[in-house]
Amino acid sequence: MAAVRSRTRAGRAAVSMSGEALRSDQLRKVYRSKGGPPVEALAGVTMRVARGERVALLGRNGAGKTTFLRIASTLLRPTSGTIEVFGCDVDRAPEKVRPYIAVVPQEGKPFFHLTPREQIYSYLRARGLGRETSKVRTADALERMSLTEFADRLSITLSGGQRQRTMVATVIATEAPLLFLDEPTIGMDPFARRSVWESLRNLTRRGSTILLTTHYLDEADALSQRLYIVDRGTVLVEGTAEDLKRSVGGTLKVLLPQGAAEVERFRSFGSCVPDGESLTVIASPERLGELMDVAVRSHLTATVGPVTLEEAFLRVVGRSINED
Amino acid sequence: MRTDARARARPFRGLAAFLGTEVLVQAHEELAMATSMVVQVVLLVFVWVLNPGLIGVALVGAVLFSMFAMGQRVLNEAAYIRIDHKVSDLYLASPLSAEAYFLGISAGVLLVYLAPVVVVAVLATVVVHLTVADVGLLALLAAAVWLTSASIGYVFSTAFRDNRAIWAYSSLFFNVFGVLPPVFYPFGLFPVALRPVVLLMPPSAAAAILQGVLGAATLTHAELLLAAGGLAGESAGLFAFASYWARRTVRGR
Numbered sequence: 001m002a003a004v005r006s007r008t009r010a011g012r013a014a015v016s017m018s019g020e021a022l023r024s025d026q027l028r029k030v031y032r033s034k035g036g037p038p039v040e041a042l043a044g045v046t047m048r049v050a051r052g053e054r055v056a057l058l059g060r061n062g063a064g065k066t067t068f069l070r071i072a073s074t075l076l077r078p079t080s081g082t083i084e085v086f087g088c089d090v091d092r093a094p095e096k097v098r099p100y101i102a103v104v105p106q107e108g109k110p111f112f113h114l115t116p117r118e119q120i121y122s123y124l125r126a127r128g129l130g131r132e133t134s135k136v137r138t139a140d141a142l143e144r145m146s147l148t149e150f151a152d153r154l155s156i157t158l159s160g161g162q163r164q165r166t167m168v169a170t171v172i173a174t175e176a177p178l179l180f181l182d183e184p185t186i187g188m189d190p191f192a193r194r195s196v197w198e199s200l201r202n203l204t205r206r207g208s209t210i211l212l213t214t215h216y217l218d219e220a221d222a223l224s225q226r227l228y229i230v231d232r233g234t235v236l237v238e239g240t241a242e243d244l245k246r247s248v249g250g251t252l253k254v255l256l257p258q259g260a261a262e263v264e265r266f267r268s269f270g271s272c273v274p275d276g277e278s279l280t281v282i283a284s285p286e287r288l289g290e291l292m293d294v295a296v297r298s299h300l301t302a303t304v305g306p307v308t309l310e311e312a313f314l315r316v317v318g319r320s321i322n323e324d
Numbered sequence: 325m326r327t328d329a330r331a332r333a334r335p336f337r338g339l340a341a342f343l344g345t346e347v348l349v350q351a352h353e354e355l356a357m358a359t360s361m362v363v364q365v366v367l368l369v370f371v372w373v374l375n376p377g378l379i380g381v382a383l384v385g386a387v388l389f390s391m392f393a394m395g396q397r398v399l400n401e402a403a404y405i406r407i408d409h410k411v412s413d414l415y416l417a418s419p420l421s422a423e424a425y426f427l428g429i430s431a432g433v434l435l436v437y438l439a440p441v442v443v444v445a446v447l448a449t450v451v452v453h454l455t456v457a458d459v460g461l462l463a464l465l466a467a468a469v470w471l472t473s474a475s476i477g478y479v480f481s482t483a484f485r486d487n488r489a490i491w492a493y494s495s496l497f498f499n500v501f502g503v504l505p506p507v508f509y510p511f512g513l514f515p516v517a518l519r520p521v522v523l524l525m526p527p528s529a530a531a532a533i534l535q536g537v538l539g540a541a542t543l544t545h546a547e548l549l550l551a552a553g554g555l556a557g558e559s560a561g562l563f564a565f566a567s568y569w570a571r572r573t574v575r576g577r
């Protein structure tokens with residue numbers, strides 16, 4: 001046992017393409033900066049990502065998502081705990097991990113004086129890929145991200161969303177076995193976001209693994225097969241989007257546009273979220289008829305729809321905030 | 325898997341491509357290329373007005389100063405792509421080694437800003453009647469000065485989180501080290517007591533050696549040894565340190 005433990009602590013330093021793509025155990029990160037108190041950004045995060053999986057990391061601003069991604073992608077050292085990528089200890093042998101990963105950093109921008117085509121192509125070449133492969137993949141990534149029209153314009157002349165598409169295209173083109181994407185679709189229009197989703201699905205079909213963060217809950221729902229919600233540096237929930245939706249006590253959402261004043265009448269049906277004049281009640285299908293009766297008697301109109309991941313997120317994270 | 329596993333064994337494989345990227349990116353700053361010679365030209369005019377006899381010394385000094393000033397551009401470029409663009413993450417979390425990344429930026433700066441320096445070097449050759457051996461020595465010393473300044477520039481770039489803080493420090497450092505000591509004027513005019521200090525500063529050490537060889541200054545054996553040994557040690561040592569530092573600072577703390 002002691003031998004096993006010491007070997008684990010020492011960490012493994014060889015990449016293995018069998019087993020998990022990523023695993024972290026009790027990963028902690030404390031930022032220490034001069035003139036400020038230490039900040040515990042990660043307080044023991046344990047995570048598993050299988051090969052070929054698409055996993056979303058969700059959480060409020062400052063929850064620790066970027067910190068986790070930066071540690072996993074060899075750009076930041078953890079304070080304690082372990083993290084392995086394809087079985088290789090990231091902290092001990094980062095240079096062994098790097099050929100297998102690619103990163104879209106949060107708020108990254110392409111080189112302004114390169115065109116998207118030059119950016120993607122030269123990046124692939126810098127990663128050591130051959131001329132022909134780089135050329136083919138560049139054209140393919142430009143096409144996928146609908147950048148062909150702007151492919152030969154300097155990035156400085158592109159819009160914010162077009163630049164972000166260039167960043168994502170650059171990383172997608174690597175076809176690296178493990179991709180880390182920190183808010184990859186920020187600032188993109190709904191069409192562009194869907195192109196990203198489709199490209200990422202395609203990559204995982206071909207064996208790549210994806211870990212991304214996003215504040216768009218519909219994106220996490222549409223794209224990820226599993227998700228982790230982190231809050232203040234710890235994992236609050238792990239599971240599928242469906243698991244999360246079920247966990248909030250009902251699968252239906254009833255919106256009462258004038259219902260906020262009548263909130264007390266609806267408390268017994270499930271959780272109530274007033275927002276201005278309106279009220280949203282999360283309810284189970286069995287009690288929907290009864291609820292509608294109350295609404296009619298109160299002269300309120302109501303619309304019924306499925307609970308979204310965003311609502312489930314608000315409930316789960318909100319509950320955790322209220323508990324403190 | 326599909327990623328080219330050979331890249332692991334050859335971490336400098338992508339260097340040429342990254343260097344090409346850096347040249348392409350920086351060659352767009354035409355104004356910066358032009359202004360890179362402003363200080364040198366102004367100082368050359370000063371020297372010419374005050375004492376035309378010293379213009380040869382000043383021209384050689386301008387070449388060395390230009391090489392030294394490249395460190396400031398390495399500093400600015402490395403900090404800019406890390407702090408403003410964060411595009412550095414793309415390259416640092418990739419098979420391209422940290423050393424290749426540092427070298428790519430440094431050599432990119434060199435290639436883009438070298439042309440006007442060569443013009444000054446040719447002028448110096450004509451004015452001072454440099455022999456082939458002298459030109460060789462000038463090139464060697466210029467290379468050593470570039471190596472130290474690029475290394476210092478890159479190491480400095482990792483210390484900042486805000487580009488505005490960099491401007492103040494970098495111009496202070498590069499001007500004090502490059503303009504104040506006897507680079508544009510003869511070593512003999514510098515106070516004797518302070519000479520060992522300037523012989524340990526890369527641009528003035530290189531200038532003193534050249535002035536000694538060209539007969540524009542008289543250096544003792546000890547001084548020549550200090551300048552040559554210091555410059556050799558500094559360029560090799562700083563380059564080795566910057567390579568180590570580049571590797572170490574890929575990961576923040």
Ligand SMILES: Nc1ncnc2c1ncn2[C@@H]1O[C@H](COP(=O)(O)OP(=O)(O)OP(=O)(O)O)[C@@H](O)[C@H]1O
Pocket residue numbers: 031032033039040041059060061062063064065066067068106
């Ligand atoms: N360099 C740093 N120094 C000190 N504290 C930091 C540093 N970087 C991040 N933090 C703190 O660590 C915590 C986690 O930050 P992180 O960037 O990981 O959050 P995030 O989940 O990515 O947030 P967002 O959704 O806003 O991007 C925050 O409280 C943040 O203030």
Ligand SMILES: [Mg+2]
Pocket residue numbers: 065066067106182
């Ligand atoms: Mg973040």
